[in-house]
Amino acid sequence: MAGCIIGSTQFRYTRQAKYVAFLFGCEGIHLEYPAKTVLDNVALGVHEGDRIGIVGQNGDGKSTLLGVLAGLVEPDDGLVRHTRGLRIGMLGQRDSLEDEASVEYAVVGDTPEYVWAGDPRVREVISALIADIAWDAKVKTLSGGQRRRVDLARLLVGDWDVLMLDEPTNHLDMHAIAWLAAYLNRRWPKGTGALLTVTHDRWFLDEVANAMWEVHDGLVDPFEGGYSAYVLQRVERDRVAQVTEQKRKNLMRKELAWLSRGARARSTKPKFHMALAQELIAEEPPVRNTLELRAMAMQRLGKQCVELTRVTERFGDRTVLDNVDWIIGPGDRIGVLGENGAGKTTLLKIIQGALKPTFGFVKIGKTVKFAVLSQRLDELEEMSKYRVTEVLSRYRTRVVLDGKETTPAKLLERLGFSSRHLYTRICDLSGGQKRRLQLLLILLDEPNVLILDEPGNDLDTDMLAVLEDLLDTWAGTLVMVTHDRYLMERVTDDQYALVGGKLRHCPRGVDEYLELLDERNRSAASGRTFADVTGQGAAAQAQQGASSKASDSGYTNAELREMKKRLASLNKKMGTAARKVEDKQAEMDGADPTDFVRLGELQAELDELRAAKEALEDEWLELADALGVE
Template sequence: MLVSMTDLTKYNGEKCILDHVELHIENKDKIGILGVNGTGKSTLLKMIAGVENYQGKISYQKDIHINYLPQTPHYDENDSVMETVYKQIDTKDVHDFEIKAQLGKFGILDEKQKIKELSGGQLKRVALAIALIKPCDLLILDEPTNHLDNGMIEYLEKFLIKWSKGLLMVTHDRYFLERVVNRIIEIDHGQIYKYEANYSKYLELKQVRLETQLSSQRKRKLFLKKELEWVRAGVQARTTKSKDRLQRFEELSKVKDVEVNGKVEMIHTFSRLGKKTIELHEISKSFGQKKLFDEFSYMFKQHDRIGILGDNGTGKSTLLNILTGNLKSDTGYVEIGETVRFGYFKQGYDDLPMNKRVIDFIQEISNDFKVDGQGLSAKDMLERFLFDARLQHTPISRLSGGERRRLYLLRVLMMMPNILVLDEPTNDLDIDTLNILEDYLDNFEGIIITVSHDRYFLDRICDGLFILQNQHLRYVNGGYSQNLDTSTKEEKEKSQGALAYKQSKKKKIKMTYMEKKEFEEIEDVIMNLETNLNQIEEQMNGVTDFKEIDELSRQRDDLQKQIDEKNERYIYLLELQEQIDNQ
């Protein structure tokens, strides 16, 4: 066993990240860690890597070597790339040519370049190369695919498939989780759930777990309802009641309900898009002597879903800036229709004012936003995107990476775009939020143009690709897997998951507005009916007049009938909500 964790507990301020959990990592485990943003995935990696304190016990195999890739690596900015590698790696174990070859795999070609001259993405790729070169027993990777182009991701995937030692990683790349891992660990409300599965099998097992938990909870609540009637039967009779039965009632009453994560409620906003959208006429672009792409023409159709592919440095973000009018092409021109309204979701956080409070950032757009005819304040909008009262008054600088991306996305959608331009939209978003974003994009009425390294996302969303390759830009029909060959037939078949989902997706189950309202109020209604029933039964005890008893009996029977009907309706709505949650 490589690592054994027992009674592990971690608090982030008042928030419990891990609550007395247990986890063991074996020699050849390849583990993916899942959970919504803020649940503590990166924190768990840091604890195992020994760079974060905790309560409890972590035991390691004797003489274990751990390589850890953090989300944001830090090195001496005055060192060169090669000096940085030498400080991290014993050169007796690795030759210079191996180091240079690995750096080259991740696009780092000038090993004499200073760390301070590298972009954040280049720095992450240097750190990834170091983590893969350095011999170890356990490889810990935090979002390793961020800042990699598709070719690098495919290389990393093949490297990890062949990896014969322990692997622990946080990633939102669903193809990685499908092909590489053999175990999945889910962090949910301070607890750890373990699945001996890859991604597709995990989805099945998770649904079974939730259905079992919710079914047990529903039965427990129905049982408690009956027991509550028994407990309330009368003070005088209580002295004769079974102490064991009362004790069981008290114990069941203390059992916590199943905690279900809140889900982002995407806002469906759209400005009318006219017939003329974006027209590219013989555009090209170079920077100095470096040509990015030669003359290219294209007319965007009203419901185009275009993905942009290319290695790092080939001009993907440059192309987005030309399309949106933020940058001029060297030749040709771009025509943008009068009704076009861009929503530009950029790659980084440069546009976010870090010292500003979350709610102030959204109020700048609107504090009276209209969605489906309903007026929503900035507070309401933020709650839909899972920013509670505490987070709303927090400076943006204190948000996690995923929370910042979610906030930025909300602001973009509030601009009511009819053309969504997404530059690496999947970075730092958890898989639950990604699934909701993909559902939203399925139903978006305008044009979507996206740069993404997430292969599942490209397969799910895009029906056409712009491919930047060899200083040339071309258009092809279809998504990622339809246009790029994978190494084996088996890998190619595994690549079709998102496409198959897209083609076979059934109409989603939804509650109507009235059903939602009824579901929110029905427990209070049942409680009021039961209170009225108890009052009538108490009243009947002191009545001797036959006619009055007959009237009270009729009222009692009528109330009991209403309670039974409401209970049946409640169970139906509860099961409907389960189906919606499990979609």
């Protein structure tokens, strides 16, 4: 959808003390379709400096709300008001690019090259989003993802007072999503401009939003702060109101527990009060018991899962995988990071034995049973004429999940389907419903190695929380590819990056992966090879002797010896710390479940032991990095 200019003269911002200028809004908006009321008496206002994230279940009207506020959708009743001359740029889910236009014309129009090339902002947008697309290529020759990036670039190079973005992270890899968040945070001076974005990417929401709107049941509920704050306030709202939707509340509490204890804790976010969060989750256990799940996986898989040895894969002159050695063990929960086209899907195919590598070999354990959730929904096409209940009748009536027996119908309900959906034909389901049914059918086959390729596609934030909850109790090996950073950090325990054909373990997760990409880009600009930067040439350098190692590292031989002693000592301490954590967990598991005081004491002791263990691990990683130990 092309950007639009509303009004005839340019709006000038005027700010006074403790005054925030109104930009646009609506009042008394009512809009309904034959089978559903989308908006019912909605009143909203957007002011300078607002950065609003919009969430809600699929089909609840998020995109329609954007269209109404932009003046592109006419409501049945109510008023939409815009400040005179306000310039609104909108990214819809479909573009209006001309098929016969060149990429250059689609992005910068008739603007002379010396003008746009002299603008650092325009150059940055082009470099970050479409550097891999030929400037003179016709729009009609582009893939869907490339068209989407061209349309986003077109919008971002424009001069808008307000940006409305509908799913802006679609078809962007994790590096581009991180760039987009940083770009939007500095696009306007603080306290000016406005941003409204509909997205299921929760990490992105937490980075760019200072307020949230939840669209549901024809209403729009506002929340202060980003996604973390929204989760907190939603849990508190549910607790005070004593809502009947107990399952959804428990999922939000579980997600809040992870947010507060893990990498996404944001004490600086507006209204995200950590003390209140800790009170709300005081009795909430960790999102998953990794040790217990790993033990269950060992029972199902044995000791061997998948092992890659010197795997190389080439397509013509291009090397996608370069001499990869990788052991995937039972119970491992692994996330694979990489840019679009880096070879992630190829790696997944090699892991499951669907593709034989050019060189090297893959050893798959005898008891391994794979299940693959692909990006496509081809598996459901042959079933499209059947009803959901007819498809479920082909599977066992009882399945085991989380060590407990359950039925396919209960699993379906857990994935957000109601009883009426049982009699719906597969072809009539929405994209998100098909994705959830696809996952259900995979789990009904009871695999012990699960490969997920972009599992979050077509799922709203609530359904993503359901998916995460389901995977938390799944005992087996999990390998996942996704550009959803939140989902990656939430579901997996270890992340590996595929960069330049090399597979690198990233102990610090996504942050370390993004640093790798930045370093690669800097090395390319300076003429160094990426192997030099990432230490892939370490084997050759090792032949130069210990003295050259000491010189290259910047440490003396005496310092290196002391560091090695400290590393050995940390190894022993980490083993002791791990045993203490296991013992305390066992003590907690055996405690009286009705003695809440004792359970609280044990939980505090367990958290303290875990913190001490993590501190030792962090120190070990720093020393190992300094010494070049892998």
